[in-house]
Amino acid sequence: MFKNKIKLIIFIVVLFLSSISLSFAEDYLIGIGDVLKISTWKEPDLSFDQLQVRSDGKITFPLLGDLQAEGKSTVALKEAIEEKLADYVEAPNVTVTLVGPVSQKYYILGEVQAVGEYPLVKKLTAVQAFALAKGFTEWASKSEIILFRREVGKEQVIKINYNDIVKGKLENDILLKADDIIIVP
Structure with a gap:
């Protein structure tokens, strides 16, 4: 026994x-209400400790306006932000972390x-x-x-x-x- x-x-x-899961960031899809931490290296004005995904599935980011977050992994959102920030910041290095998964x-x-x-x-x-x-x-x-x-x-x-x-x-x-x-x- x-x-x-x-x-x-x-x-x-x-x-x-x-x-x-070693690839948690790629597994979880961001949803409405989730809270994200977005850090842009050497750009404190483009970094946020808590950014909540709105009911329309978007977040508002300085210089870029509204970005679709719902349905994307943190890696995909990071890449989308970096791609758009490249017009304003030289070689942007962005980190997106899920701090409040609620969706x-x-x-x-x-x-x-x-x-x-x-x-x-x-x-x-x-x-x-x-x-x-x-x-x-x-x-x-x-x-x-x-x-x-x-x-x-x-x-x-x-x-x-x-x-x-x-x-x-x-x-x-x-x-x-x-x-x-x-x-x-």
């Missing part, structure tokens, strides 16, 4: 480490220790979501977990069997998307 728990813990740790979320309900809304700030699997929700309650039906997903034009109901995942069937450990709802009966 004790060895099985140790194996499970090791499995979960390996799973977490194997899916950590992409997922929800986990039911028999978990910490029910709630969670930010989706990197590639995240179902098992990782269960861990962030502090695991299951003793009454959880781990083989009958349901994920509801709405994408343009279609709704999906996906069954997740946690027991199969811990037995090595990793195809059941799906990647979450924004606005996914996980229900643990």
